Amino acid sequence: MWGSWLQREAAGLGVQLAEEQLARFARYYELLVEKNKVMNLTAITEEKEVYIKHFFDSLTLARVVDLHAVKSWIDVGTGAGFPGIAVKIAFPHLHLVLLDSLKKRVTFLQEVAQELGLTQVECIHGRAEDLGKHPKYRQAFELATARAVARLNVLAEYCLPFVKVGGIFVAMKGTDVSEEMEEAGQALNILGKTTLEVTSFALPENRGGRNLLLMKKRNQTPKAYPRKAGTPSKQPLS
Template sequence: MRELGEWLREQVAPWGLSLSEGQLRQFQLYYEHLIKTNEVMNLTSITDAREVYIKHFYDSLTLSQVVDLSKAESLIDVGTGAGFPGIPLKIAFPGLKLTLLDSLKKRVGFLQEVVDRLELTQVSCVHGRAEELAKQKGFRESYDLATARAVARLNVLAEYCLPFVKVGGAFVSMKGPSVEEEINEAKRALHILGKTTCQRKEFLLPDEMGKRNLIIMQKRDHTPKAYPRKAGTPSKQPLS
């Protein structure tokens, strides 16, 4: 496991990201607890150590290539699941104030266990739906950055995530290899939800483990009060 930690440190060093021995230990503890809990709870289909380090840890940290996380004070990870990309980003950037949001209570319990075990500070593990929380004071337009690695299409994710983002902040969606169609169909939604601009960065995972895209959306105006619509509506009637 130490070898994988050293490998990760070498991979991210060219990005200007320096991981200490303590941070590598946190990644190892995270992996161990993920695999142990995965035996009784469905958290990930990826359990091989090298695959976890590449497809979960390395993949999560690529977000630091498109956003200056040293200047971002607050991040919300919407539909975080087993904690990706939020927890790896918190390990690498301890100063981030992180909110991990998930709709499944069991997963939120797991996330709190990880936070406690890794002794992470300024992390909130929140059980709830984005459509409801994004209406609440303290959440709405309160974050420098929102991110999601969820499988919903971009126009749906935008309605979940952009209401959390401050004007001038960004939403970064982490996607697989084919995104052009999603970006095109999301243009109207991005305009409605904050006159949002959109850029894309493509990269390859190591060991030929796949192509990824980061969709970076900069929010230029307030999200109208009507959004997000009530729970279930964004996915059933996407903005297009």
Template sequence: MDYREWLQERAAEDLGVELSGAQLDQFHRYYRRLVEINQQMNLTAITEEKEVFAKHFYDSLTLAHYLPFHELKSLIDVGTGAGFPGLALKIAFPDIRLALLDSLNKRVVFLRELAEELDLAGVETIHGRAEETARLSEYRERFDLATARAVAKLNVLAEYCLPFVRVGGCFAAMKGPGLREEMKEGKRAVEKLGGQEIEERSLSLPEGMGERHLILIEKKVSTPKAYPRKPGTPLRKPI
């Protein structure tokens, strides 16, 4: 089966995302490169083609069902790993300015080379920790949207991500099932870091491939200068 056609159909019907033949070819090249490099470094446990297209590509694009990507100008993907959701969203919405942040340089190098191979302009790859990078003036409160996918609990993620978001922008955390307690624990951190509205969206991947949850947080006021704290502190001592 040609999973490019599968992705095109599902993205259009389920998410309202229209993908051209050229974009579908980019996804296919992404898949092939991901599997190839995964033999050299641990990027993903998911390598079967159908699962990559569903659990990585389609899953990444679900954000576009809830957020106005045609209006967004900039996105930072924090702890991007193999480039999800950031690079997949960049393929679908090539005009967006994308920053991919990861603490492991090998992954950053892979993503930089991949973006070049896919002829994607406006992609910045950053090797660093969120706690340090978010204190740099060129990144602090500079993005319309910050994303993180299965990186940490919400009370930790908020400190990693909200400092990157401009006032009026959004932080989107992509999660699996079982969020009730996590959202309750994270409310204080979100409010302290400038976010006020917390919305949850639940969805199912096609063909019974899993349940997903999105936490969408609008940023209302600037993050206090004290945050983020020193590297490692958010994880050891969540707000």
């Protein structure tokens, strides 16, 4: 039932899901709930809620990014794979890096990618502050995303060092973002003369409001950033 619901709602986003992709979403749900019994991946486990608040919510990235035109993408603090795995199912051409600081979650993501037959997915255990300095990953991606709870000025320091000049960072947020946007202005300027646009909408089935904060990077990130692990959250740029 919820597969056909997702197919219909995704079509409204311009995302076409074939039966094979719906089967992958169904299996992803099974793997998520099964693993969640032994480790904390998500507080949301009811099928309806997962399909709306995780799967569909992840696909709303297509509202602001032409994902057909993107090749290289890093999902920072991906957790149980949102939006990374969910969007990868819908757009299998993407070269995706999933980054998370918890080893158990990364192992789960590797298992999911293998079980679902997803290729060109690299699962990395580490911190954004460290990987953002690595020559292989620094300013190497057309797109970075974060669906995390950190404030925008902190997320920006985690994510913008990964983004190429001309590339995009999208922070996927809840309802109230005006204060965050205001306090992040200086950080966005420091980290790449970055522009900021917001797209607001409501999830289906009265499941709450969402905001997609799209940032386009115009300059290179100075070598000093990201600062050492723990510093961005303790001393946010302002």
